[in-house]
Amino acid sequence: MAVITFTIDDIQYSxxxxxxxxxxxxxxxxxxxxxxxxxxxxxFGACRLCMVEVEGSPKLFPACTxxxxxxxxxxxxxxxxxxxxxxxxxxxxxxxxxxxxxxxxNGHCELQDLAYEVGLDHVRFPYLFPNKSLDATHKEFVIxxxxxxxxxxxxxxxxxxxxxxxxxxxxxxxNCEIISDMNQPWGDSQLCTSCGKCVRVCPVGALLxxxxxxxxxxxxxxxxxxxxxxxxxxxxxxNGIEEDE
Amino acid sequence: MTIDxxxxxxxxxxxxQKQYISRILYCSSAGCLSxxxxxxxxxxxxAIEEKGLGKTCELVGTGxxxxxxxxxxxxxxxxxxxxxxxxxxxxxxxxxxxxIVSGKKVEECQIDVNGPFFSSQKKIVLENMGKINAESIEExxxxxxxxxxxxxxxxxxxxxxIGEIRKAGLRGRGxxxxxxGLKWDIVRKSxxxxxxxxxxxxxxxxxxxxxxSVLEGDPHRVLEGMAMAGYAxxxxxxxxxxxxxxxxxxxxxxxxxxxxxxxxLLGNRxxxxxxxxxxxxxxxxxxxxxxxxxxxxxxxxxxxxxxxxRPPYPSEKGLWDKPxxxxxxxxxxxxxxxxxxxxxxxxxxxxxxxxxxxxxxxAGKINRTGLIExxxxxxxxxxxxxxxxxxxxxxxxxxAQTGGPSGGCIPKEHLDIPVDYESLQTVGSIMxxxxxxxxxxxxxxxxxxxxxxxxxxxxxxxxCIPCRVGTKHIYMxxxxxxxxxxxxxxxxxxxxxxxxxxxxxxxxxxxxxxNPVLSTIRFFKDEYTVKLKRATEFVPDEGNGAQ
Numbered sequence: 001m002a003v004i005t006f007t008i009d010d011i012q013y014s015x016x017x018x019x020x021x022x023x024x025x026x027x028x029x030x031x032x033x034x035x036x037x038x039x040x041x042x043x044f045g046a047c048r049l050c051m052v053e054v055e056g057s058p059k060l061f062p063a064c065t066x067x068x069x070x071x072x073x074x075x076x077x078x079x080x081x082x083x084x085x086x087x088x089x090x091x092x093x094x095x096x097x098x099x100x101x102x103x104x105x106n107g108h109c110e111l112q113d114l115a116y117e118v119g120l121d122h123v124r125f126p127y128l129f130p131n132k133s134l135d136a137t138h139k140e141f142v143i144x145x146x147x148x149x150x151x152x153x154x155x156x157x158x159x160x161x162x163x164x165x166x167x168x169x170x171x172x173x174x175n176c177e178i179i180s181d182m183n184q185p186w187g188d189s190q191l192c193t194s195c196g197k198c199v200r201v202c203p204v205g206a207l208l209x210x211x212x213x214x215x216x217x218x219x220x221x222x223x224x225x226x227x228x229x230x231x232x233x234x235x236x237x238x239n240g241i242e243e244d245e
Numbered sequence: 246m247t248i249d250x251x252x253x254x255x256x257x258x259x260x261x262q263k264q265y266i267s268r269i270l271y272c273s274s275a276g277c278l279s280x281x282x283x284x285x286x287x288x289x290x291x292a293i294e295e296k297g298l299g300k301t302c303e304l305v306g307t308g309x310x311x312x313x314x315x316x317x318x319x320x321x322x323x324x325x326x327x328x329x330x331x332x333x334x335x336x337x338x339x340x341x342x343x344x345i346v347s348g349k350k351v352e353e354c355q356i357d358v359n360g361p362f363f364s365s366q367k368k369i370v371l372e373n374m375g376k377i378n379a380e381s382i383e384e385x386x387x388x389x390x391x392x393x394x395x396x397x398x399x400x401x402x403x404x405x406x407i408g409e410i411r412k413a414g415l416r417g418r419g420x421x422x423x424x425x426g427l428k429w430d431i432v433r434k435s436x437x438x439x440x441x442x443x444x445x446x447x448x449x450x451x452x453x454x455x456x457x458s459v460l461e462g463d464p465h466r467v468l469e470g471m472a473m474a475g476y477a478x479x480x481x482x483x484x485x486x487x488x489x490x491x492x493x494x495x496x497x498x499x500x501x502x503x504x505x506x507x508x509x510l511l512g513n514r515x516x517x518x519x520x521x522x523x524x525x526x527x528x529x530x531x532x533x534x535x536x537x538x539x540x541x542x543x544x545x546x547x548x549x550x551x552x553x554x555r556p557p558y559p560s561e562k563g564l565w566d567k568p569x570x571x572x573x574x575x576x577x578x579x580x581x582x583x584x585x586x587x588x589x590x591x592x593x594x595x596x597x598x599x600x601x602x603x604x605x606x607x608a609g610k611i612n613r614t615g616l617i618e619x620x621x622x623x624x625x626x627x628x629x630x631x632x633x634x635x636x637x638x639x640x641x642x643x644x645a646q647t648g649g650p651s652g653g654c655i656p657k658e659h660l661d662i663p664v665d666y667e668s669l670q671t672v673g674s675i676m677x678x679x680x681x682x683x684x685x686x687x688x689x690x691x692x693x694x695x696x697x698x699x700x701x702x703x704x705x706x707x708x709c710i711p712c713r714v715g716t717k718h719i720y721m722x723x724x725x726x727x728x729x730x731x732x733x734x735x736x737x738x739x740x741x742x743x744x745x746x747x748x749x750x751x752x753x754x755x756x757x758x759x760n761p762v763l764s765t766i767r768f769f770k771d772e773y774t775v776k777l778k779r780a781t782e783f784v785p786d787e788g789n790g791a792q
Contacts, residue, residue, distance in 0.1 A: 045554040046708045048749045060748055065554040080748075087745050091714035124738055125718045150707065169549065169707070172532065174717045176707030 006072040015068040022063035036151040040224030086118040094125040097146040103205040104217040110203035137187025148206040154198035246509040258387035265303040267323035273306030282317035288334040292341035308374035308462015314614035370578040382504035385465040393584035413588035414600040419573030420677045422666040431560040432478040435568040440480035443571040446487040449533040450649025453680030455604040456574035460494035464501035470577030475522040488529040533704035552752035595621030599665035609683035622663040640685035648677025650697040651757030653764025690769040695723040701758035712755030715746035
């Protein structure tokens with residue numbers, strides 16, 4: 001298998017077939033912010049937070065779907081990228097109803113972490129205050145679409161890992177929403193196995209467990225990669241599973 | 246079907262046509278149909294029957310005759326060509342009674358076929374419009390149709406065919422201008438048991454109807470082009486993705502496929518060679534984003550029309566992850582003439598970097614609206630003033646908008662710019678698929694930008710954040726400017742957001758959505774700044790405030 005040598009932020013790294021810029025970076029402790037990406041799920045390329053610069057191209061590339069090429073020079077922390085990452089989080093903050101103070105994942109929320117990371121001290125765009133629905137018909141879980149960032153991790157984990165495909169996206173543009181079955185109440189879903197994977201992968205407090213209050217919900221997300229690894233590569237972890245936190 | 250049989254068929258059809266002294270060709274495209282060409286057709290039929298002219302005069306529904314603004318149009322072909330405009334049932338009767346019977350033309354409805362609207366054009370893609378019956382494969386064959394396919398399949402190797410297209414320098418007519426031959430070559434060289442050919446007929450730009458007209462007036466030309474693409478790359482299956490809003494185009498395409506299959510021009514062992522090619526139609530459900538190739542391919546597979554990051558390009562991983570050629574209607578329509586007349590002939594038309602012609606749908610504040618085909622590199626001034634006849638009396642030309650919601654405005658100081666891919670980019674616009682909207686002094690450019698932004702906002706698929714949320718905020722900010730409520734700060738933020746959405750969006754829709762805004766700011770900044778609210782000055786409260 002051919003090894004490719006390329007540069008991330010002035011240091012050379014080697015990559016193998018099937019690698020992406022993002023996983024090489026993560027494997028080498030280079031932090032690139034992500035939101036829709038989750039190890040174990042197919043890359044989606046939608047949040048645009050992992051965009052990097054590649055020397056010789058005026059375009060920006062999402063690290064999660066870009067394959068390293070021999071001699072490629074990647075930059076992950078330029079001023080332009082920092083500015084755009086801040087704006088992306090700013091747009092997300094204005095899009096939904098993100099009130100951290102009353103949220104179950106307050107303190108353990110990926111959107112909140114991103115806001116700290118990109119230095120989002122204020123939002124310059126008017127808040128859209130969407131009037132989206134909340135579905136609490138499921139016996140164990142709730143979906144509050146007002147907090148959804150449309151990363152589609154729930155859609156992908158349900159389709160790719162659980163194999164149930166309860167979730168999908170309806171409508172388009174700013175009106176996009178995650179729906180269960182053919183836009184039927186979640187509690188009525190005959191497909192849902194109540195496995196809870198969607199709740200655990202959700203980066204924000206849009207999918208939650210019933211009976212928890214502000215700041216109580218902690219999500220452990222690394223289980224996806226272990227399941228997928230076990231299933232596809234027949235690799236089992238015998239000496240304990242590392243904790244997310 | 247062999248080549249000899251094809252030629253015999255063509256000869257028989259030409260003989261059949263010669264038995265008529267005159268042919269009345271009425272426009273049966275959507276534009277003239279909505280203007281009432283159906284009732285005109287009925288009246289012609291009645292009048293011809295009443296006068297007993299059934300053996301000497303043929304009534305034919307043909308493709309778009311160009312001057313859509315003056316429809317319904319009727320072309321009378323006898324010893325010479327006479328074009329009539331604004332034909333209603335009464336005029337139709339007069340045309341039969343006066344022109345056909347007694348040879349006296351109905352002068353008040355006549356348009357000069359040698360006028361500047363027609364003489365400055367160069368027709369390759371639209372060559373059969375006004376010549377053949379849009380629903381007859383025999384008439385297409387009589388006009389030289391399927392000869393190129395016969396030549397390609399029986400005389401040329403796939404590499405030779407691609408070589409011809411590459412030498413001709415044909416570039417994708419969907420807007421991006423990627424060299425067609427190069428794209429085909431990539432697909433041909435990729436190793437796969439199954440490959441596909443797809444035709445993008447999901448024309449969605451507001452004001453654009455080039456592809457619709459081609460499909461309605463000359464559908465076989467597109468099928469022939471697709472079959473040749475299939476032969477060149479080694480595909481045996483093609484799909485035409487048409488938007489559901491084009492019911493007539495869909496009907497004509499279905500009919501054309503049926504006719505071609507019946508004659509063995511599509512299907513198994515075409516021209517008794519090893520080459521088989523089938524074409525199916527897939528109908529879009531009304532999403533603009535499905536014109537983006539990766540979204541279109543997903544839609545063809547029956548999935549939600551959402552773009553995905555490229556690479557991998559469709560030429561490596563397209564339909565069902567197989568190598569796929571995807572081209573626009575107009576690109577396929579150019580293939581047959583290139584193969585028939587040779588690459589040198591095609592390369593000599595237009596400019597060196599952008600050979601050939603481009604079809605434009607001319608609309609807006611202009612005297613002659615309609616469908617035109619011009620050689621690449623023609624000065625914009627010529628298109629607007631010679632062909633389009635300039636803006637209506639009393640108003641002044643202000644800007645031409647090309648490329649629809651993805652394009653930009655070209656102001657009057659750039660009127661002499663040649664119309665080709667690179668030149669239009671230098672002024673911040675794009676060639677696009679061929680919509681050209683003319684604006685005069687009465688048009689408010691901020692309003693124009695807002696219109697296009699509203700379109701993009703509605704049509705965003707919602708996958709990536711910059712496009713989903715960014716277009717909404719850009720739209721709201723433009724609205725704020727129009728309401729005279731935006732400040733200098735808002736205006737600066739608007740520009741910052743536009744650049745960000747352009748650079749970070751996932752697909753072409755989002756990447757180009759801010760173009761109309763950026764382009765109007767570039768050339769018509771004054772129209773924005775006069776609408777801005779002056780920042781309220783801070784006046785310290787004197788006396789009774791808090792200490």
